[in-house]
Amino acid sequence: MAKTLITSGQEKQYKRFFDDARDKALKEANLGKDGMQELIEKGDEFQSRIMIAIKELSVSNQFADEEVESSYGYLSGYKPKGITEQTNILRQLFLDIGYADEKLAEQPLPANTEGWFAIPKWQSVAKTYNKAVQKVLELIKQQRKGKFCNYREGQLGAKHLRQHERTAKKLEVLADQQKGYDILVVAAQFGLRHRGRSVRRAREVFTANEFGLGAFEIGCMLLTHPERLQHYDDLWIDCAGDEYAPGAFDDFSHVPSFGFYGGRVGFDTRRIDGPHGLCGSVSGFVPQS
Numbered sequence: 001m002a003k004t005l006i007t008s009g010q011e012k013q014y015k016r017f018f019d020d021a022r023d024k025a026l027k028e029a030n031l032g033k034d035g036m037q038e039l040i041e042k043g044d045e046f047q048s049r050i051m052i053a054i055k056e057l058s059v060s061n062q063f064a065d066e067e068v069e070s071s072y073g074y075l076s077g078y079k080p081k082g083i084t085e086q087t088n089i090l091r092q093l094f095l096d097i098g099y100a101d102e103k104l105a106e107q108p109l110p111a112n113t114e115g116w117f118a119i120p121k122w123q124s125v126a127k128t129y130n131k132a133v134q135k136v137l138e139l140i141k142q143q144r145k146g147k148f149c150n151y152r153e154g155q156l157g158a159k160h161l162r163q164h165e166r167t168a169k170k171l172e173v174l175a176d177q178q179k180g181y182d183i184l185v186v187a188a189q190f191g192l193r194h195r196g197r198s199v200r201r202a203r204e205v206f207t208a209n210e211f212g213l214g215a216f217e218i219g220c221m222l223l224t225h226p227e228r229l230q231h232y233d234d235l236w237i238d239c240a241g242d243e244y245a246p247g248a249f250d251d252f253s254h255v256p257s258f259g260f261y262g263g264r265v266g267f268d269t270r271r272i273d274g275p276h277g278l279c280g281s282v283s284g285f286v287p288q289s
Helices: 008-029 033-041 043-057 083-093 102-106 129-143 165-177 199-205 215-224
Strands: 115-120 148-150 161-163 183-189 210-212 236-238 242-244 254-261 264-271 279-281 283-285
Touching: 033 043, 083 102, 083 115, 083 183, 083 215, 102 183, 115 215, 129 148, 129 161, 129 215, 129 264, 161 165, 165 183, 165 210, 165 283, 199 210, 199 279, 215 254
Parallel strands: 148 264, 236 279
Antiparallel strands: 115 183, 161 242, 183 283, 210 283, 236 254, 242 254, 254 264
């Protein structure tokens, strides 16, 4: 997997950590002349242990056992459409929606992404996030000519469904960068990158500029790319950008999910700790300067 280069700011902070740790360790160790000489003579081992610590601490192993092998993918032949085609589709579905800064899609794609996606700001669609999700689900049902089932009908209010904090903040960043536009241009991947991972494992391994997309954003992506879910063996979708409480008791241990079974798209929820080879979390990325 390709890695993005560290930023100058990260490098400065890294060096500052070392400077602070060096001074603090020297003070707390209270080394005398002999102790310091012993450390100097073991310089190679000292450096080796520092390298081991850096490698261990720079990779998250939390929930590492929540990954399974997966061979599922985009069986139905989905490929990202051009940004103009996507925005035209959205304006046909959302009659009062405006435009996007389409020139952004001329930039090189960030690492780990599949394409540029046109995603309306939910505030341009409804007064609340929950109502915006409901609107998108209704449009999917219309587009699919009724071949859609919402297994959480009547259970999409604020006590059940909310945006994940990380996602809300990242979308605010994108909205600030694209002021004056109703439709955001978002670099994203449609689930393949995190297939076989539980939602909380996917969140754990997100890169610094990566964030989960929720039912609203993914629903819009399905509206512009209906071929993404056309068959049972198409990779199903976890909405890692949302949190869901089945009993409305502040236990947000689930997320919404889209699947395909019985000849139709299904909208339901899954636990965040359950890996499945058939599912993958969809994520967006904030372009790094």
